Amino acid sequence: MEDGVKKFLYVNRKAPYGTIYALEALEVVLIGAAFDQDVSLAFLDDGVFQLTKGQDTKEIGVKNFSPTFRALGDYEVTKLYVEKESLDERGLTTDDLQEITYEDEDDDWAEKPSIIIVSRSEMADVMAGQDVILSF
Amino acid sequence: MATLHTVNKSPFETQALLSCLGHAKAGDTVLLIEDGVYGAAGGTALTDAVAGLGGAVTLAVLAPDLKARGIDEGRLMDGVKTVDYAGFVELAASHDRTQNWL
Numbered sequence: 001m002e003d004g005v006k007k008f009l010y011v012n013r014k015a016p017y018g019t020i021y022a023l024e025a026l027e028v029v030l031i032g033a034a035f036d037q038d039v040s041l042a043f044l045d046d047g048v049f050q051l052t053k054g055q056d057t058k059e060i061g062v063k064n065f066s067p068t069f070r071a072l073g074d075y076e077v078t079k080l081y082v083e084k085e086s087l088d089e090r091g092l093t094t095d096d097l098q099e100i101t102y103e104d105e106d107d108d109w110a111e112k113p114s115i116i117i118v119s120r121s122e123m124a125d126v127m128a129g130q131d132v133i134l135s136f
Numbered sequence: 137m138a139t140l141h142t143v144n145k146s147p148f149e150t151q152a153l154l155s156c157l158g159h160a161k162a163g164d165t166v167l168l169i170e171d172g173v174y175g176a177a178g179g180t181a182l183t184d185a186v187a188g189l190g191g192a193v194t195l196a197v198l199a200p201d202l203k204a205r206g207i208d209e210g211r212l213m214d215g216v217k218t219v220d221y222a223g224f225v226e227l228a229a230s231h232d233r234t235q236n237w238l
């Protein structure tokens with residue numbers, strides 16, 4: 001790791017629209033992305049609901065912020081860890097999640113998936129490897 | 137003397153839905169709104185508990201909240217009704233009281 005670069009993990013555990021946590025987390029990630037740190041996002045518990053595809057909020061009069069996740073790659077936020085057990089408990093599979101990709105600068109701009117499915121114990125390892133953890 | 141129960145919290149985060157189901161009586165309707173709509177999906181760790189309600193209690197879900205969250209109606213457990221906002225009003229009017237499980 002270069003000098004001054006810290007590993008930041010943003011932990012998302014809330015569903016998208018019932019509270020303001022999910023939207024605020026995304027705002028903080030986007031602001032933080034400007035500071036050239038090593039950023040990862042974690043989605044566990046109800047946080048996995050933030051990534052479902054086909055969200056349509058027109059009838060509840062709330063901004064649909066789910067397309068913003070697909071822009072994270074442009075901010076070099078390319079590691080979105082999603083916990084398998086949390087998906088399973090909620091009857092979800094990776095097919096229920098929107099496709100999020102980034103272009104890998106080090107590999108001739110090849111388009112690669114940003115979502116990384118991990119087990120609960122792997123998620124614990126991800127958390128243990130961070131310098132800073134911000135929870136939402 | 138039926139009650140309309142509304143639940144607005146995710147069943148994976150709080151016990152509100154389970155507590156509501158334990159207190160719903162025959163003829164009552166349980167309407168899942170906001171983050172409560174996640175409780176109506178089939179194939180989850182909680183589906184058996186919710187399905188255990190039996191036919192005497194009607195389970196309904198507010199469609200705009202479902203749609204907002206990207207949960208397709210095809211995922212709902214068998215027998216779950218979907219209502220729009222007008223349907224919500226009709227449920228409130230056709231029951232004797234409304235109890236909100238927050």
